[in-house]
Amino acid sequence: MSPAIEALQALLAAEHRAVYGYGMVGARLTGTPRTQATALWDAHRSRRDQIATLISDAGGEPASPEATYALPAARTPALLAAALEEGVLAACVPLAGVRSANLRRMAAQGMQEAMIRAVRWSRTAPADAFPGLTPAEVAPAPTP
C-alpha cells in the first residue's frame, strides 16, 4: 500500500468513527446543540465519502466501518464531540506528510477544521502547542 493510501485509510477510519460517535452525541442532545451535532454528522459523512473516493481513485479498497466503536469516556456529549474531533485531527497528521502537496493541504485544512470544532464544543483553548504530534515527533532524536 502506498504511503498516501495508507494515510487516507487512517483518516477514513477516524471519519467512520466520528460518524458513529456523532450519532451518539446527537442522541444525547436537544435543541440547538443537537442541530449543530446533526450538521457535523452530515459534514463527517461527506468527508468520509470524499476520502473513500480518493482511495478508490488511487487504486485502493476503502476500509469499511466497524460495527461499533469504543468511544472515549466524556462527562458531556459536547466533550465527546470534542474528543471525536481531536481523533480526526490526529488522524490527519500522516496525510500532512505525504508527497502530494494537494493531500498535504487537505490534511492541514482538516486539522484546523477539527481543532476549531473541538474548541467550539469544549469552549477551551488548545491544550498543546503541537496538536496531533507526540513529543518524539515534535523533537526527533538526532540521527548519527
Next chain:
Amino acid sequence: MLGGALALGLTGCDEKAPEELRAGPEVAILLTAIAGEEQMITLYEGVAAAHPGLSASVAGPLEHHREHLAQLRRHYLPGTGRATPAQTPVLPPIPVPAGRAPALTALRAAEKMAAAARIKDVTQVPPGLAQLFASIGACEAGHAQALMYR
C-alpha cells in the same frame, strides 16, 4: 517521524568545480514563519502589558507561540556564505489596540492569518516539515476560535 534539519539542494556533482550550495525554497518559508512567530509573540506581550486583565487569557497561547518559535528555530540551521539568507526577516510590530475587545480582535485576526499561511506553507515545504507546520496551524486556528470566548 518528522524530518530534522532542512536539506540544502546540492546543484551538482560533476567534474567541474562544485557548485555553491543553494537554499531550497523551504528555507525562505521557514524564515518567514519564524518572523511571524516573533511578531505574534510581540503582539501577545504587548496586549498582556497594555491590558493586565487579559494576561491570564493570553498566557496559554503566548507560551504555545514561544514553543512554536523554538521548534521552528531548531529546523533552521544557518549556513555559510551565500548558502542561506543572511538574516531572518523582521516583520513590523502589530499595533496593540487600546481597548480590551479590539485587542482580542487583533489577536484573533493575527492567529487566523497565521493559520491560513500555514496551509499554504505545507504545500511548499518537505513532508516532514509539513507535519510540523500543519500542527502549528491547527494550534493557531484553535486559539483564534478560543479567543472568542474571552
